Structures are given as C-alpha cells and as structure tokens.
Amino acid sequence: MNRDVLHLLAESRPAHLDPTAPVPVRTRQAELGMALAGARQARRRGLRAVRPVWAAGGLAGVAAATAIALAVSGTTPRAPDTRTASPGRSGEVRLTASQVFLAAAGSSARSKAGSGAYWATETESAIYFQVGTAKKYVVADREQGWNSTARSPKSTSWFVSKSLGAHPATPADEAAWKADGSPSTWQAEFKVPARPGSKPGAAKKLQLTTASKPSFGNPSNLGPYVFDLVGKNVTVKEVMALPSTEKALRDRLLQGYHGHDTESDLPMARDPWLFRVTADLLANMPVSPATRAAAYQILAHINGTRALGRITDPLGRSGEAVAFAESDATGLERQIVVDTGTGLLLSDQEAVHRQALNYPWAKPGTVVSYNAVVKAGWTDAAPVKPEHTYPTRG
Amino acid sequence: MTDEERFTAIYDDCRQRVWAYVTARAGRQVADEVVSETFAIAWRRFADLPDHPLPWLLGVARNVLRDNIRAEVRRDSLARELHSWRSDQADVAEGVAERLAVLRAMTALSEDDREILILVAWQGLTPRDAAKVLGCTPAAVRVRLHRARKRLVAAVDRPAADGVEAAEERWRRPSPVPAEREEV
Numbered sequence: 283m284n285r286d287v288l289h290l291l292a293e294s295r296p297a298h299l300d301p302t303a304p305v306p307v308r309t310r311q312a313e314l315g316m317a318l319a320g321a322r323q324a325r326r327r328g329l330r331a332v333r334p335v336w337a338a339g340g341l342a343g344v345a346a347a348t349a350i351a352l353a354v355s356g357t358t359p360r361a362p363d364t365r366t367a368s369p370g371r372s373g374e375v376r377l378t379a380s381q382v383f384l385a386a387a388g389s390s391a392r393s394k395a396g397s398g399a400y401w402a403t404e405t406e407s408a409i410y411f412q413v414g415t416a417k418k419y420v421v422a423d424r425e426q427g428w429n430s431t432a433r434s435p436k437s438t439s440w441f442v443s444k445s446l447g448a449h450p451a452t453p454a455d456e457a458a459w460k461a462d463g464s465p466s467t468w469q470a471e472f473k474v475p476a477r478p479g480s481k482p483g484a485a486k487k488l489q490l491t492t493a494s495k496p497s498f499g500n501p502s503n504l505g506p507y508v509f510d511l512v513g514k515n516v517t518v519k520e521v522m523a524l525p526s527t528e529k530a531l532r533d534r535l536l537q538g539y540h541g542h543d544t545e546s547d548l549p550m551a552r553d554p555w556l557f558r559v560t561a562d563l564l565a566n567m568p569v570s571p572a573t574r575a576a577a578y579q580i581l582a583h584i585n586g587t588r589a590l591g592r593i594t595d596p597l598g599r600s601g602e603a604v605a606f607a608e609s610d611a612t613g614l615e616r617q618i619v620v621d622t623g624t625g626l627l628l629s630d631q632e633a634v635h636r637q638a639l640n641y642p643w644a645k646p647g648t649v650v651s652y653n654a655v656v657k658a659g660w661t662d663a664a665p666v667k668p669e670h671t672y673p674t675r676g
Numbered sequence: 677m678t679d680e681e682r683f684t685a686i687y688d689d690c691r692q693r694v695w696a697y698v699t700a701r702a703g704r705q706v707a708d709e710v711v712s713e714t715f716a717i718a719w720r721r722f723a724d725l726p727d728h729p730l731p732w733l734l735g736v737a738r739n740v741l742r743d744n745i746r747a748e749v750r751r752d753s754l755a756r757e758l759h760s761w762r763s764d765q766a767d768v769a770e771g772v773a774e775r776l777a778v779l780r781a782m783t784a785l786s787e788d789d790r791e792i793l794i795l796v797a798w799q800g801l802t803p804r805d806a807a808k809v810l811g812c813t814p815a816a817v818r819v820r821l822h823r824a825r826k827r828l829v830a831a832v833d834r835p836a837a838d839g840v841e842a843a844e845e846r847w848r849r850p851s852p853v854p855a856e857r858e859e860v
Binding site: 287288290291292293294295296298299300301302303304305309310312313314316317318500504 | 683684688691693699708716718719776793799800825829
C-alpha cells in the first residue's frame with residue numbers, strides 16, 4: 283500500500299474533481315463577464331442570489347420579457363403608467379394558463395423552421411430600483427443584448443451587451459426625479475438574501491447612472507458548444523435534435539434536475555425548475571417547431587400557473603401573460619408573456635408576489651425586472667459585434 | 677493580444693482546476709462563489725499575475741475560501757462533498773475497492789493533510805508549485821507531504837479501527853493554523 287499510495291490516490295480522484303474538465307459554457311460567460319466587467323457587473327452579481335440575469339439571458343441574453351407594463355394606455359413603451367398587470371379588456375374571454383400554452387403549442391407546431399448561418403436574438407432587459415433623496419421614485423436600469431449563435435461549429439458565436447443607463451420608470455417617477463434636482467447618478471442598495479457563503483442581509487451598493495455605455499462582448503462559444511442545457515454544454519446540432527414530443531422532452535430536461543436551482547445549490551422543487559428551464563429553452567434556443575410545441579405542452583401541464591390575461595409589454599406588444607410563483611423565499615413570481623398567435627415567447631420577468639426583500643416599495647403584481655425578446659430568428663446577416671471586446675478596466 | 681484576451685486564455689486554462697481544488701477542500705456549495713471572486717481578483721490584479729499563474733490563482737482561492745466563507749457554511753458544504761466521496765463509487769470495475777478505500781481514507785484525514793494530498797495527487801502540482809499555493813518553502817511541502825502520506829496509508833490500512841464517526845470528528849476538528857502566505 284505504502285509503495286503506490288499517491289499513485290492510487292491520483293487514480294481515485296472523484297470524476298467531478300477532474301481539473302481538466304471543460305468549463306460549463308454559461309458559467310464561463312457569467313464568470314468572465316463578472317470579472318472583466320467590473321463595477322457594472324457587480325450589480326448582476328448582487329442580483330444573482332435572487333435571480334441570475336444570465337439564467338435567462340446569459341449566453342443568449344434572450345429571454346423575453348415584457349413588463350406587464352402599460353395597462354391599457356400604452357403610450358410609450360419606455361414610460362409605462364404602471365408596472366402592474368392589468369386585466370384584459372372587458373368582454374374578452376380570458377384563457378386559462380394551460381389554454382395559453384396549448385394555443386402557443388399549436389401555433390409553434392404550425393410554424394416553419396428558419397434557415398440561415400446564425401441564430402440571432404436581440405433582447406432588452408431592465409431592473410427597477412427605488413432611489414431619490416427628498417422624494418422617492420423608481421428608475422429602470424436598462425440593457426440591450428445581442429446574441430449571434432453560429433449554426434456551424436466552426437464559426438464564432440458572439441455575445442454583446444450594452445448598458446442603456448437608468449431612467450425614471452413612469453411619468454410620475456420622472457416628475458419626482460425633476461423635483462429631486464434631476465440627478466444623473468444614484469446609489470442604490472441591493473440586499474442579498476442569506477445563501478451559502480454570504481452574510482445575510484448584507485446590502486450591495488450599486489452605482490446607477492443615466493449615461494449609456496459602449497457595447498461590450500466576446501465570442502461566446504467554447505469550441506462547438508454554444509448553449510447550456512440543464513447543466514450540460516450543447517451544440518446547435520444537439521439543440522435542434524431535441525425530442526419533439528412532450529414526454530420525451532420532459533424526460534430529457536429532467537435528466538438535469540438534481541433538486542436544486544439551475545444557478546446555485548439552493549434547493550428548488552421540480553416544477554419550478556422545469557418551468558424555468560423550459561421557458562429558458564423557448565426564449566433562447568433555436569429548437570425545431572415540434573420541440574417548441576412540446577415545450578409549451580410541458581408548461582401547460584405544470585401545476586401552479588395562473589393566467590393574468592392579455593397585457594401589453596414594455597415594447598408595446600400584446601400577449602397573454604402567465605404567472606408562476608417559483609418559491610416563497612424571494613417573494614417574487616416569474617411571469618412569462620406569450621404571443622399565442624405565433625408561439626413566440628415575448629417576455630420573461632419577475633414581479634412582486636408577496637412582500638419582496640428588495641422591493642418594499644412595490645405593490646404585489648409590480649414587475650421589478652424583465653428580459654424581453656425584441657427579435658429572434660435565423661439569419662445570414664453578420665453577427666453584431668461589440669464596440670469593445672470588454673469594458674475598459676477600472 | 678490584449679490583456680482581456682490573455683486573461684480569458686488564463687481563465688480557460690485554469691478555471692476548472694481552481695474549481696476542483698476549492699470543491700475538494702470545501703464542497704460545491706461554496707466553490708462557484710469562491711472561484712468567481714478569485715477571477716475577479718485576478719483581473720483586478722492582472723499586472724501581478726505570474727507567467728505560470730495556476731499556483732497564484734490557487735493561493736488566491738485559498739485566501740478567499742478562508743476569508744469570505746463562513747465557517748459553518750463551509751463545514752456543511754464540505755460534509756456533503758466528503759459524503760459523496762464515501763458513497764459515489766458504485767461500480768465494480770477492477771481496483772474499485774482499493775480506490776474506494778483510499779478515498780474513504782482521505783475523508784478521515786485532517787484538513788491540512790488532505791489539502792497537500794489534493795494539491796499533489798489530484799492537481800498534479802510539483803512541491804515547488806504547491807509551496808507557492810501554501811505560502812511556505814518547497815522543503816516544508818515535502819515534509820508535510822511525507823507525513824500526510826504516512827497518515828493516509830495508516831487510514832487505509834485500518835479503516836474499521838475507528839469508523840466513519842470518528843473520521844468525521846477528526847476532519848471537523850480545527851487543524852493547526854499553518855503559516856499563511858501574504859494577503860493578496
């Protein structure tokens with residue numbers, strides 16, 4: 283035993299501790315982004331415990347979103363009168379959550395698979411913060427994202443992000459901002475809930491500014507791997523070959539379920555997990571029409587969803603919204619907005635469900651962050667490239 | 677090549693090594709956070725990064741693990757990790773019993789002994805590189821390795837002598853504080 287014990291020990295190393303294993307694509311994107319983006323990304327990091335922005339966005343930054351904003355008065359998508367959901371117009375038949383998803387499944391199944399060298403998505407996301415000294419008001423810190431995923435494993439895929447700066451969320455907030463002296467920077471606080479390794483209740487300070495920044499980004503593929511599907515790096519080809527029936531797709535996705543959150547080791551029940559990864563797939567990945575339909579069928583058969591009716595999103599589009607309370611820990615619920623006519627997932631957002639840790643100012647139903655898909659599809663156009671490969675160091 | 681590209685290349689080379697080191701020492705629950713902070717520090721201190729950056733990165737990760745992670749969080753996370761070493765090996769390939777025995781023996785060692793063995797046997801570091809991680813001399817590494825190896829052999833040879841409970845008690849016990857490297 284003594285003779286070879288170190289050799290034997292080396293051979294006994296548990297497989298997950300292999301130091302030469304590849305880095306998961308999404309982890310790489312998130313960690314490199316955080317390290318290189320400095321202060322800007324510190325904000326994302328603070329948010330991570332609540333909901334990683336890159337979970338939906340991440341590699342593809344795409345999840346759709348739509349704040350259930352603009353009640354009926356949708357004047358401008360940028361300055362909704364309210365960020366709470368509004369009931370559908372009177373006289374309109376309200377679909378149940380399952381009906382919404384099954385309608386989207388039907389439209390998806392009838393859609394055509396696109397062609398082109400890149401799966402290109404453009405997204406807009408925002409997080410709302412309450413700021414102000416003399417008077418409190420809410421600002422939306424917005425970001426635009428572009429992802430170009432090469433169909434060919436030999437081509438480079440690109441991830442690009444641009445901060446659009448923070449601005450008052452509604453006309454009322456704008457008035458309060460002016461009364462406050464129209465500041466161009468704010469310090470916002472973000473409390474991180476207790477999670478492994480963090481001190482509970484510690485507030486991260488975030489610097490917000492009205493100024494937009496040059497876009498930054500980087501190649502997002504790791505060799506042929508371009509997406510993270512339930513914890514494994516996958517190629518475009520694998521994504522396009524995903525199962526086309528509800529049961530087979532559910533089984534395939536659940537292979538990646540190990541009782542915890544997709545981004546951390548916080549425990550997460552099966553249904554919320556399945557809801558999240560299925561919505562992520564619909565928002566981000568170039569799956570076949572049949573797979574899209576199967577994914578919507580999975581959502582239709584998850585318990586605990588609730589229809590919010592027809593709403594207008596921050597981009598001014600009309601869609602059916604469905605809410606799903608992921609967990610009680612954050613006091614937030616996940617909402618997705620679907621265009622049932624085309625089967626497109628327009629938006630993916632968080633709204634206050636009960637009392638939410640970081641949003642004491644927000645009434646239940648208020649959307650506090652969103653990620654909206656501006657467009658998504660196959661194209662032969664060249665990828666959107668960043669103005670900087672990375673933000674300036676500092 | 678820009679600094680950003682060089683940093684990305686270093687990240688791609690070293691990230692999973694750093695993660696495997698942190699996971700082996702403190703479990704998966706804390707590994708992502710420590711690794712992420714380690715590379716954030718590495719970028720801020722990019723100018724200080726040596727040409728052969730792995731030992732430096734492991735040293736930073738070691739300090740982050742010590743300073744940023746609460747003891748009870750780390751203990752729980754590590755308990756799960758070590759539990760997986762004792763139970764994850766269900767297959768029956770040749771030599772499995774022997775490998776399982778040595779892995780079980782690892783879980784019975786002190787933190788310090790386990791660390792030096794992780795660096796040398798699982799990360800493949802030379803004593804010189806391990807010394808950089810630990811902030812001591814290569815000679816001290818050799819002494820530490822020699823002792824850890826002896827205790828590993830002893831733990832393999834008499835696994836039933838004290839059993840898992842005693843083993844758990846042993847790794848829960850705080851190990852003597854080694855000479856630490858300079859703060860980074």
